[in-house]
Amino acid sequence: MDTERLDRHIQPTHLKVTERTRHRRLRDQGSTRVADLDAILRAGFVCHLGVVVDGTPMVVPTVYGVDFESRTLFVHGSVASRSIASAPDATVCVSVTHIDGLVLARSVFEHGVNYRSAMVYAVPRLITGGDELLHGLRVVTEHCAPGQWDYARRPNSRELAATSLLALSLEEASVKVAAGPPDDADGPDGELGLWAGVVPLRSCFGAPEADPALPAGIAVPDHVAALGGGGQGS
Structure with missing residues (x-):
């Protein structure tokens, strides 16, 4: 049996913990489960790409798609290509956040937000052509609107030449999820007679x-x- 080939197809169940992804605050909201990371990425298609351009931090909203089999995140990279070209070994951060509701407690100090968030750290590869660019564009398109790649006209050679993507590994990521009602009912504020609860937000x-x-x-x-x-x- 080709064990090396088999190992490449075994998907990890937990994310490895690094100094960048270690949960230092609100640890009970943290998760290292790959399934939680994947669920957050599947639920959206807009991310924020954090890069450094000419010595200045820049956070760019852009679309993304995920190839879950190869554990690759494809991000539209034309805005960030200057930074990637000048610093090809620099780590970037991609974040995805979903807001699920406002947590309104009895005291302002206990207010909060129910959310799901993921931060992916990686040194991206700039993809400017070839089969991988076409594959990445298909992944991004199908992630946003399943079925659209086969329905619409696909990009021609001129359009491909004007397009670039960033490919990032999903190996290093930090995941946090907050859910549930306020937690101040058992303290003195629980006797104030004030309404408390969650105002859900759904998209x-x-x-x-x-x-x-x-x-x-x-x-x-x-x-x-x-x-x-x-x-x-x-």
């Missing part, structure tokens, strides 16, 4: 809205209608 797609220039008779494709909960748009 969802609406019904698709057709391009005003779209000719009559072109229906919303099924995969797009599914994103909006089955709505057919107008």
Whole structure:
């Protein structure tokens, strides 16, 4: 049996802990489970890419996609390419955060936010061409809108030449999740007679809205209608 080949296909169940990812505060909210990292990444498609450009920190919102089989995060990298080209061995930080609600306690000090967050640290590879660029673009497209890569026209050679992606390993990451109600009911503030609880925050797609220039008779494709909960748009 080729054990080396087998090991490459065994997915890790826990993230290794490094000095950058060690949970020092609010440790009960921290997680090292790969499944928790993957769930946070699957739930979104916009991240914040932290880089240093000409000696100045820059945090760039951009889209991403994940190849979970190869444990690779693909990030649209054209904005950051100057930094990557000038400092190819520099570590960047990619963060993804979902807000699930406001935690309103009886005292302002105990207020909080229910959230899920992940921070990925890696030295990115700049991808500017070849099959890997095409694969990465497919991953990003399908992560945002499953089914769209096979539906829409794919990029031509000129468009590919003007596009770049960053590829980051998911090996080093920090995950935190906060959930639940306020925790001040058992203390003196529990006797104040004030309302306390959680105000949930939920994000969802609406019904698709057709391009005003779209000719009559072109229906919303099924995969797009599914994103909006089955709505057919107008």
